[in-house]
Amino acid sequence: MADRPQHVGIVAMEVYFPATCVEQDALEAYDGASKGKYTIGLGQDQMAFCTDLEDVISMSLTVVHTLLEKYEVPLEKIGRLEVGSETVVDKSKSIKTWIMQLFQGSGNTDIEGVDSTNACYGGTAALLNCVNWVESTSWDGRFGLVVAADSAVYAEGPARPTGGAGAVAMLIGPDAPIVLERKYSGTHMAHAYDFYKPNLASEYPVVDGKLSQTCYLMGLDSCYRRFCKKFEKGEGRSFSLVDCDYVVCHSPYNKLVQKSFARLVYNDFLNGARSIGKDMAEKLQNFKTLSEQESYSNKDLEKVSQEVAKPLYEVKVKPGTLIPKVVGNMYCASLYAGLASLIHNKINDLDGRRVLMFSYGSGLASTLFSLSLREGHAPFTLRKVASGMNIASKLSSCIVLSPEEFGRNMKLMETRYGAKDFTPITEKSVLRPGTYYLTGVDSLHRRSYMLKPHLGPKVPVANGFLH
DSSP, X not given: OOOOOOSOEEEEEEEEOOSEEEXXXXXXXXXXXXXXXXXXXXXXXXXXXXXXXXXXXXXXXXXXXXXXXXXXXXXXXXXXXXXXOOOOSOSSSOHHHHHGGGGGGXXXXXXXXXXXXXXXXXXXXXHHHHHHHHHSTTOOSOEEEEEEEEEEOOOSSTTGGGOEEEEEEEEEESSOSEEEEEEEEEEEEOOOOSXXXXXXXXXXXXXXXXXXXXXXXXXXXXXXXXHHHHHHHHHSSOOOGGGOSEEEEOOSSHHHHHHHHHHHHHHHHHTTOTTSOHHHHHHHGGGTTOOHHHHHHOXXXXXXXXXXXXXXXXXXXXXXXXXXXXXXXXXXXXXXHHHHHHHHHOGGGOTTOEEEEEEEETTTEEEEEEEEEOOEETTEEHHHHHHHHOHHHHHHTOEEEOHHHHHHHHHHHHHHTTOOSBOOOSOGGGSOTTEEEEEEEOTTOOEEEEEEOSSSOOEEEETTXXX
């Protein structure tokens, strides 16, 4: 019997987000919010958003097409394709089936997998499914392909600045430069009404912001405890933040990422871990006897733990916050946009490093897992991932619109949700070359897409078919 595949993980990545965005400080002024409420209070710089030319399907088409084209992956070499998203375009038809249009010319219809949905956790579910497939006896030697994509929008009010939009595609296979350490992970699942979308006639969620933050931190605590327990059992020694080089967290907004890392530091303090120095321990000593429930609402602990954690945060966490701070909450793609940011920022210091990844989706589902990074072998190397994503160029090509234009776009998008018989009115000049866009929705709700080319003729995707 052939040896099982080794070092299974992410062999290639691509990230996409709309060029259209709004500045958070301008949005503060427009909304009449206090100065710094969005930029300091939330920790956000800008927010990307879809016009009526783009949606979760077009972003998924774009990111998959770009990834396969850059790495020259033959379409018949894809054996599993899974999508993680909470953005509903159709209550029956999966986003994966729209992406299958890209494979029609190859004749490859033998591709397993569909969509995974649970708030912002779907991308992680899709990733774990694909990795499990490659590691299983079902694997046929082909690549898995994971797409995490969402458009995060909120009704007018305090939650609206926590929106965003984007997609990440990940090619999964053996001998990867980004290896999932499968022995070590921690998962926490529970029932909660912290964020949910019961009104199927609207894109907007019902949000209990305070409860959602508490659920996020409870999930993190539980996952970290379980991760540490498995690590200690496997390695014969305790785990602490000393044992990882970087930490990437799901980022609804950056301030929650800061609080999350501070929570990990607090956990290490309670465990007497070697990551906590004498000065750090002294500052946290007054909070040692708090019950777990009390600790979630203690504002003094929140403040002090962030102060104590800040030096470590700058080293271990900040490098993975670039895209989430500028693009905003990409829901399922958020965590992996953070990983892309880390690779972009620290490409010269990643070989042999371990990265902790915390995934959270309201409702709730959460997992903490670890990645082992290595340079890899051509054509699938970390340097190729970093250069191929071309993050600096994407960020520099952002088109900043005014809060007034953003507000008008949101009103327009409300009329587009669930609508039929319309053609987008936004000018195509806001699209980068190489972007798929919506050309129209017909009387039967069938959506048509087209590629804005770099050069050469346009490639239409009409009524669900390439032609």
